[in-house]
Amino acid sequence: MNKLQALSPKPLTAILILLSLFLSACSETPERFFDIAILNTNMINDFASADLARHLNDETKEYPDIPSSKKKGNEATTNLNNKILYLEQSLEKVKKLSASGDKEKEIKALSQQLYELVIPVYKNEYLAYAKLCDSKGSQSAKDEIINSIDQKYGARFEQNFNALMEKGKAYAHQNNIQVNWGK
Numbered sequence: 515m516n517k518l519q520a521l522s523p524k525p526l527t528a529i530l531i532l533l534s535l536f537l538s539a540c541s542e543t544p545e546r547f548f549d550i551a552i553l554n555t556n557m558i559n560d561f562a563s564a565d566l567a568r569h570l571n572d573e574t575k576e577y578p579d580i581p582s583s584k585k586k587g588n589e590a591t592t593n594l595n596n597k598i599l600y601l602e603q604s605l606e607k608v609k610k611l612s613a614s615g616d617k618e619k620e621i622k623a624l625s626q627q628l629y630e631l632v633i634p635v636y637k638n639e640y641l642a643y644a645k646l647c648d649s650k651g652s653q654s655a656k657d658e659i660i661n662s663i664d665q666k667y668g669a670r671f672e673q674n675f676n677a678l679m680e681k682g683k684a685y686a687h688q689n690n691i692q693v694n695w696g697k
Contacts, residue, residue, distance in 0.1 A: 542611060542612060544685070544689035544691060545689070545691055547611060547613075547618060547621075548682065548685060548686060548689070548691050548693075550608060550611055550625075551608055551611060551618075551621050551622055551625040551682075552625065552678060552679070552682035552685070552686075553693075554604045554607070554608075555604075555625065555628060555675070555678065557597065557600060557601060557604070558601065558629075558632050558675075559675065561632050561667075561671050562663050562664050562667050562668035562671050564660070566640070567643065567656070567660045569593075570590040570594060570643060570644050570647050571590070571656070573589040573590040573593050573647065574587075574589055574590050574647045587648050587649070588648050589648065590643075590644035590647040590648050591641065591644045591645055591648050593644070594640055594641055594644040595641075597636065598633065598636050598637055598641075601629060601632065601633050601636065602633060604629060605626065605629040605630070605633065608622060608625045608626050608629060609626060617681070617685060617688075618685075620681060621678065621681050624674065624677055624678040624681060625678055627674055628671070628674050628675060628678055631667065631670065631671060631674060632667075632671065635667055639659055639662065639663050640659075640663070643656055643660065643663075646659070679695075683695065
């Protein structure tokens with residue numbers, strides 16, 4: 515067999531097809547990239563807000579006339595720990611994203627920064643808040659934690675979150691991804 519036959523169109527085409535399939539399997543579709551890097555951050559859009567604090571506190575409410583509302587005393591903590599696990603998994607997915615273009619790299623970096631900002635706060639300050647809720651701690655102690663979170667992290671979170679959403683909207687538009695932005 516001569517060298518010309520070794521590079522005939524059929525084997526070369528097959529190799530190119532296999533290589534193309536392999537590369538496409540290694541990278542995400544724009545929709546999947548969007549879902550992982552941007553859409554999953556919906557789980558943290560209540561960070562540094564009264565909504566999250568209220569939700570955690572509501573997990574511990576009991577109603578005397580409703581026996582099924584009797585609590586075990588760890589509902590807020592359990593809820594928050596589940597959220598932390600989800601966020602850690604989401605961060606790992608973001609880290610594994612293949613970002614081919616500059617826009618994708620920027621979105622990936624913003625998403626990763628956002629998770630890396632909030633996860634330690636959930637593990638520390640919010641977990642302390644949840645434990646106070648579960649133990650029926652004083653409202654002033656709970657308020658102090660929430661105010662501290664807002665003062666320390668609120669502005670930076672909002673700036674990072676808004677930057678990611680701005681890039682996400684442009685990315686969705688560019689890739690014809692249909693998104694309801696809550697309008």
